[in-house]
Amino acid sequence: MSFDAPGAAAAVRDLLLSFGADPDSPELRDTPRRVAEFWAERLAGTEADPSLELVPLPGDLASCPVILERVPFVSTCEHHLAPFEGYATIGYLPGVGGTVGLSKLVKVVHGFANRLQVQERLTHEIASALETRLRPAAWGVKLVAIHTCMSHRGARTPDVPVTTQVLGGAWEKEPPGPFRN
Template sequence: MSLLQETGERITASLPDRRSENAVAELLLALGQDLDDPNLVETPRRVAASYRELLRREALTMTTFPNEEGYDELVLVRDIPFTSLCAHHLLPFRGVAHVGYLPGARLLGLSKLARVVDHFAHGLQLQERLTVEIADYLDAELMPNGVGVVLEAEHLCMSIRGALAPTARTRTSRFTGALASHGRDHFLTALRDRD
């Protein structure tokens, strides 16, 4: 965090900020870039700030409500956008998450499904691990009758380099409880049923 004067004006970057900016500058120099180029003067600061934002996980709290009506059908939120960083290449992968659950004793505030996806997307990730973390967290915290998570994403490490497959999308899924045993087809059918 920046050191602040009493007036709230920034006077200097803190040590972690300066270290990350220096590391980016060193990387650019090692890759043969000219840091005196006017377009690159602020790049180390900008890149370091971008990575800090993408890697920082905010605290996550669940808002649940008693399931007084005994609702037992699938609750599904589709097309939750997310962006994460590939742990292997430090390049973004982005796509959509489809997250649902079969309620037990508690219902979840709907916006929390998107917040859970966002929370676990921050950091260096693998899509497979991200899928499992979202599902297992919801399963443990909500204790529903089942959880389903399907992620579909484009990986820049595959679309702009390497295989050069810009239209390829990767799909991963995780199902727990009743959705794993006999509700998977219902979940996937609900994804295909578009308005």
């Protein structure tokens, strides 16, 4: 998906007009451009394959569980273009694919989150990247998020977290503590 900055700014201008706002007023004059830039940044993960971050480190490293908890993320609901945000727990037990730098796991979470998403798909995309690129003995991804499309409209139920989780390998039957409900 390529980004059309002038087209996006024109669409925002039209949106402002549709709500009866004056996009030529001093307060709103730069809003179409700023909103277009915001969305270009927000959806930057669409152009990349975040799984390519998962390049195993050289050397023979000890095989022990690697689990990152409370990795913050923000994504955008593809149904309402509203944000959802929360925390990811992402982990794996190294196998034949080796280990990877910790920051790479965070980059994978953020890369997949920076797209139009639903939480369920986001969880599966992160898990699939771990499984495919690292070939671990076990892996897990758990996302807990608050969805503004649910808290700010419709049901208007704030502070209701949504949890999604995917476990694979040895952790399907016996997940470590952070992946137990």
